[in-house]
Amino acid sequence: MVLSLPHKKIILATGDCELQFFEMVNFEPYCQLSRLESIPLKIVCWHDPEDEVKTVILLGDKDGAVTVMITDNILNAFTDWKSGPKLEGLPTYSLYKLLSNSESGVKCYRWKLHSSWVTELHYFPKLLMFGSCSLDPSASFVLGVLSPSTEVDSYLRQTSSATRGAKRSLLPARRFMSCDQRVFRMAKGVSSADYCSRHNVLVTGSADRFVRVWNPFMTSKPVGTLEGHTAPVFFVKADSANSRLFSIGNDNTIMVWDILEFTCLNSVFPSVHKFSVPTQAAHYNDVGQEVVLATDEVGVIKLVQPVGVRQDMVQTHLSPVAGVAFSPCFNHLITASRDGVVKVWAMETGKKEFEFSVGRCGVSAMAVDKTGKRIVTGSSNGQLKVWSYNSGECLKTLDKENRKEVARARFVSVNQCKYIVAAGWDKKFTIFPDVVDTIQEVYKPMRAGSTTSDYVHETDILALAYGAPHFLATASFCGKIVVWSLISFGVFNELKAEYPTSARHPPSELEGDKAVQDLVFLEQRTKSKNSASLVASGPTGYIHFWNIYDASKPMACFRASKFNCVTSLAVDENNILLLSGDIEGYLSLWKIEGYCTNMSTKVPPKRAAVWRAHAQRITQLLLVEQWNTVISASVDTSVRVWTLEGNVIGTFGQEKPWTLGVPTTYQHPLKSRDLLLATEAVVTPSLPSSDRSGAESGGGRESSGKKSQSRKLRAAVHAVQAVLTVTEMEDEEINEDLLKSYGMSLGVQSSTEQIQESKECGKWLRHHRTQSARPRKSAGHQKVYRLLPYQTLDPEPDFRNTWRQQ
Numbered sequence: 001m002v003l004s005l006p007h008k009k010i011i012l013a014t015g016d017c018e019l020q021f022f023e024m025v026n027f028e029p030y031c032q033l034s035r036l037e038s039i040p041l042k043i044v045c046w047h048d049p050e051d052e053v054k055t056v057i058l059l060g061d062k063d064g065a066v067t068v069m070i071t072d073n074i075l076n077a078f079t080d081w082k083s084g085p086k087l088e089g090l091p092t093y094s095l096y097k098l099l100s101n102s103e104s105g106v107k108c109y110r111w112k113l114h115s116s117w118v119t120e121l122h123y124f125p126k127l128l129m130f131g132s133c134s135l136d137p138s139a140s141f142v143l144g145v146l147s148p149s150t151e152v153d154s155y156l157r158q159t160s161s162a163t164r165g166a167k168r169s170l171l172p173a174r175r176f177m178s179c180d181q182r183v184f185r186m187a188k189g190v191s192s193a194d195y196c197s198r199h200n201v202l203v204t205g206s207a208d209r210f211v212r213v214w215n216p217f218m219t220s221k222p223v224g225t226l227e228g229h230t231a232p233v234f235f236v237k238a239d240s241a242n243s244r245l246f247s248i249g250n251d252n253t254i255m256v257w258d259i260l261e262f263t264c265l266n267s268v269f270p271s272v273h274k275f276s277v278p279t280q281a282a283h284y285n286d287v288g289q290e291v292v293l294a295t296d297e298v299g300v301i302k303l304v305q306p307v308g309v310r311q312d313m314v315q316t317h318l319s320p321v322a323g324v325a326f327s328p329c330f331n332h333l334i335t336a337s338r339d340g341v342v343k344v345w346a347m348e349t350g351k352k353e354f355e356f357s358v359g360r361c362g363v364s365a366m367a368v369d370k371t372g373k374r375i376v377t378g379s380s381n382g383q384l385k386v387w388s389y390n391s392g393e394c395l396k397t398l399d400k401e402n403r404k405e406v407a408r409a410r411f412v413s414v415n416q417c418k419y420i421v422a423a424g425w426d427k428k429f430t431i432f433p434d435v436v437d438t439i440q441e442v443y444k445p446m447r448a449g450s451t452t453s454d455y456v457h458e459t460d461i462l463a464l465a466y467g468a469p470h471f472l473a474t475a476s477f478c479g480k481i482v483v484w485s486l487i488s489f490g491v492f493n494e495l496k497a498e499y500p501t502s503a504r505h506p507p508s509e510l511e512g513d514k515a516v517q518d519l520v521f522l523e524q525r526t527k528s529k530n531s532a533s534l535v536a537s538g539p540t541g542y543i544h545f546w547n548i549y550d551a552s553k554p555m556a557c558f559r560a561s562k563f564n565c566v567t568s569l570a571v572d573e574n575n576i577l578l579l580s581g582d583i584e585g586y587l588s589l590w591k592i593e594g595y596c597t598n599m600s601t602k603v604p605p606k607r608a609a610v611w612r613a614h615a616q617r618i619t620q621l622l623l624v625e626q627w628n629t630v631i632s633a634s635v636d637t638s639v640r641v642w643t644l645e646g647n648v649i650g651t652f653g654q655e656k657p658w659t660l661g662v663p664t665t666y667q668h669p670l671k672s673r674d675l676l677l678a679t680e681a682v683v684t685p686s687l688p689s690s691d692r693s694g695a696e697s698g699g700g701r702e703s704s705g706k707k708s709q710s711r712k713l714r715a716a717v718h719a720v721q722a723v724l725t726v727t728e729m730e731d732e733e734i735n736e737d738l739l740k741s742y743g744m745s746l747g748v749q750s751s752t753e754q755i756q757e758s759k760e761c762g763k764w765l766r767h768h769r770t771q772s773a774r775p776r777k778s779a780g781h782q783k784v785y786r787l788l789p790y791q792t793l794d795p796e797p798d799f800r801n802t803w804r805q806q
Contacts, residue, residue, distance in 0.1 A: 019040065042060035134190065315653055333346075349659060350649075386398070
């Protein structure tokens with residue numbers, strides 16, 4: 001059954017080889033077309049959007065043939081069919097009469113395509129072809145033209161007149177010429193197919209549980225295969241507007257795929273939608289973004305926007321970013337996400353070069369080698385793969401002893417030996433020789449002098465770092481740091497910080513904050529036995545500077561984040577700058593030149609800058625010294641570029657490219673909308689220690705400190721107003737309430753006061769985090785004015801007076 005909406009008709013196929021038409025308004029029978037060649041199983045009715053009377057009707061029957069009816073005026077055809085004699089009270093028009101009437105205006109063809117029945121039928125206006133599905137392995141899916149390359153109308157009429165009265169076919173099925181069809185072959189046939197007009201790809205679902213993506217002009221091999229169904233696929237539908245694909249299996253499992261990245265976005269199991277009876281029919285409503293299932297009852301499943309991802313936010317990936325790496329050889333930035341997609345970007349402009357998928361297990365860790373030509377990826381199933389990222393070719397697959405997730409992976413060179421080191425949830429690190437052959441050698445870490453194979457780490461390993469010439473450091477969830485020697489493959493030293501316990505941090509609150517999230521070696525100091533050469537982020541929001549030759553206590557310990565979790569660290573080659581990012585997306589730049597080189601200290605290093613880079617957790621940081629930029633990746637699916645001063649250059653994935661070295665192409669001073677809507681998104685300028693001491697003292701220093709604080713506060717307010725007013729928020733003026741919500745974070749406060757204020761205003765903070773991005777219309781006059789730069793123009797000269805004077 002199919003609907004003819006422009007003409008308000010319902011078209012129904014019967015088992016008596018008839019095609020019946022009903023009025024859509026009152027369901028009254030209108031007419032019928034009888035004596036079809038075979039029992040029609042599938043019907044397609046297409047109307048030209050520019051001229052609705054031009055109609056194409058396709059019939060797929062049980063013999064594997066497709067009947068094509070083309071008419072320039074379907075209304076005239078309905079009138080002729082209505083004039084036929086009544087059979088059981090219904091006007092009937094036979095196919096023989098239709099073929100013999102040369103003035104009917106209807107062209108009919110019948111093409112033999114399959115040796116089995118037609119399972120699904122479509123018409124693709126952009127291709128000007130129809131698609132027929134069947135379980136026939138030799139012709140599983142066929143794209144065919146409506147009318148043949150050679151005119152066969154006269155031949156078909158001659159055949160019909162010559163065989164009139166004989167028991168032969170009125171409309172014999174003909175074979176397509178090779179130039180008029182494209183045949184796609186699959187071992188178990190095709191149950192369903194669809195076409196994505198936006199990306200010009202075909203999608204098929206088969207009984208072998210695979211969903212395949214095809215180039216319409218290449219029938220030999222699919223461009224992508226989507227694996228994940230555990231039952232035969234009987235329905236596929238492409239959503240061209242959102243670049244998504246829906247597939248449903250016989251077990252009623254619904255899977256949503258990304259057409260561009262060939263990854264699964266979501267899976268809805270029968271236990272969720274409560275349809276236990278096998279689905280007989282399915283439909284996707286692209287307007288309401290709803291999946292309709294029909295069994296004994298009809299159910300509607302509506303798609304919901306994922307929590308934490310805004311529709312107006314620029315996304316680098318469709319899932320949280322798991323790793324970033326920079327290749328100085330080709331000036332490329334490589335990013336990888338948890339859904340298994342690796343993208344390559346031009347660092348200088350931010351344009352995407354290409355992308356590839358590493359598999360359905362996703363990416364949990366990534367690293368690039370020293371040559372900048374290969375990357376290694378670790379997945380949640382414990383498997384590592386070495387890739388040539390320029391071509392997307394997998395060079396080597398490394399399997400560990402277990403299937404536990406890889407948290408970190410590195411390329412390591414010790415003297416003339418090259419290794420690939422991985423560590424993760426198996427509580428140990430594994431070494432693979434980085435050689436051309438496929439022989440794999442695994443070394444199990446052991447305690448120094450121990451003859452047993454007991455693991456040194458009692459909990460999962462979260463961080464891994466390498467320091468020349470032969471040191472490897474690993475950190476676990478319990479806060480334990482182990483330094484290894486890659487010459488003896490034994491323990492060199494064990495480090496563990498004392499947890500700070502105070503009234504603000506009682507021991508009961510430290511159970512989830514003991515983890516060391518990241519490690520970084522200061523390689524310019526690894527050979528010095530008196531300097532701190534290892535930096536650890538954690539526990540409890542502190543950064544520790546360790547001397548790997550002295551495990552008694554850290555040489556320095558300072559609080560780097562008020563949110564109790566520093567998630568990522570990065571350092572430059574000369575060990576002058578240190579970057580730290582925390583769980584709330586704040587990024588700090590520290591000057592560590594000469595810090596902890598000869599003696600311990602309780603004074604933190606100088607913080608050169610601090611700003612909020614993301615609205616959610618930062619997963620990895622990079623310092624690209626070639627361009628003096630900072631790369632930040634987050635679980636909010638974005639990767640952004642910043643200057644060392646904290647000015648945003650752009651987000652990878654945005655439409656407008658940038659040019660490094662040309663500040664006019666940067667996004668600064670505009671900020672991303674997710675940062676504007678996040679609480680305390682604007683950077684709070686912190687007073688230097690000299691200003692704070694002056695403010696606390698009496699006399700003239702107090703007044704000068706207040707003036708300095710007032711100037712900084714006014715400058716911050718003007719900066720916020722410029723950012724807020726320039727940003728277009730649905731062409732509405734930002735109201736006073738929203739400005740006040742940002743103004744609460746503009747005061748110069750100490751970290752203790754900010755924490756106390758956030759505790760007292762917890763409900764207020766949650767309210768403004770979850771409120772709508774659309775500001776309320778103000779009933780009064782305009783409160784905030786646009787602070788765009790302008791210049792005075794000279795008055796336009798009067799050319800008429802000039803002409804008169806001449």
